[in-house]
Amino acid sequence: MTAPGPDLIYGLAGLGMFAMGLYVAMTGTEALRRVLALKICAIGASFLLIVAAWRATPDGIDAVPHALVITGIVVMVSAMAVALALIRRIRALEDAHAAAGTPAAPPRPAPRRRTRPQQGTPR
Amino acid sequence: MDPMVIFDAGLALALVALSWAVLASADRFASVVLFIVLGLMVALAWVRLGAPDVALAEAAIGAGVTGALLLATLRHLRGQPEAPPSPAPVRWAVGGMVAAVTAALAAVVVALVAAPRPEGLAGAVADNLAMSGVEHPVTAVLLNFRAHDTLMEVVVLLVAVVVVWAIDRGLAPAHAPQGPLVDLGPVQDGFARLALPAAVLLGAYLLWAGAHAPGGAFQGGAVLAAVGILAILAGRWRPEPRHRAWARAAFGLGATVFVLVALGVGLGPRVAYEYPLTLAKPLILTIEAAVTLSIAATLAALFFGREPAGLTVPNTVPNTVPSTARGGRP
């Protein structure tokens, strides 16, 4: 068995990032961290593409996967900007509710979780 | 044994550890700063894997602009308590699913490494490079062979800025940036005076270099966007309502020029994006220049967040807002 090449090393590292990002994106309760998790997930996926390109042409540039990843980076920054704007807006609405003296606890920033009837004070 | 293995293993470990730290850190600010560091490390790994264009894009957009966006949002989240974690059954179910997917993918990665090297598309690109009008294969793919993808990407950016303006229109006045975002002092001001022209030059150079070397519209546009962000931060430029028409024109310019060129080429005897050989390079550079301007304006606007019109609202009631908004700024 020879020493592991960069394709194996970075392939597995990208896979690890993909798994961590996916897990936190799905189970996280804080909106900002979930957005970060999605980006890390996307970086992990890009690693698999770039590793595939490296395997095809270790000494040159396999331009098609590279172009795909660049497209992915730009699309991801657009998606993150929209997600962050939503986070800011949710926070502003919560503040407005709090300022208006709404008795109930403001809705938590993870809007997707509606299963748990939590009334207690948030930490 | 190849000494590069040590470097590869160390960098890969750093990537995984940084990702974990970003996701596990209890402090949001630390999380964001580590995320920016992670972006730069990822760029380093991509240079190692022979993808300098992707590394430039990741460092400029993935780490730089995204980091600025995150830090700008962080300002709004101060003092928000952490939500409790998801219930255990959800965590276990998701964890099991993610583990299964990852294990299957890991098996594929390991099997692929043992397989013979694939052909790849580099040969096909190289064979047709002479017909593309540019000498750098990544630019040829982005602006010629897969130009429709790139047009859609520019449209995605356009949609993003429209949506962000629409969302931020409803932000409470207390969340609006007041005055210069932070008073950064004379050193920052001097640096801005020195660095901004140099960065404009660098952005233009990256755009021009894209025709024959790593670089191109997206990297150049991101650098120019950083110029805009720095100018806003240093208080050297403030978006104002009268800039809105110009901003809208800049957002749409890239997609418009791109579509017009495609239509112009497609109305002749050729297919859209099938540029005539003699005109290919000027056409590509025209599209790239327009797209660069659009990307720069769009990314800077995404950083600034709200439409400039929103800023005039607090100014009509000047006595109530600034005191609360200026309170605990870092």
Place this chain on the structure above:
Amino acid sequence: MNIGAMTLAEAAGLGLMALGAGFFIAGTVGMLRFPDAVSRLHALTKADTLGLGLVVLGAMVMAATPGAVLRLGLIWICVALAGALGAQLIAAFVRRSGDGSGE
């Protein structure tokens, strides 16, 4: 590559780079060990600017063309300026937020 085949320029370049890496390590140790933010900045910025300067110098010695030498020099100037600005901003923030007593 073996040591015998190395040219003088390569040996000098590698030596400078190793020296630069040593300054980086010293700066990192300083950042981890020093007690407060300002002395950490002091360790980090000075050691890193000098370390990068040495690494760039090493790369310049090995560079093939004058253009590459010029670009490497530009990189060093840009990083040094950005590092100085960053350190100044952090220090200003530290002074504003707690008069040096803060972390």
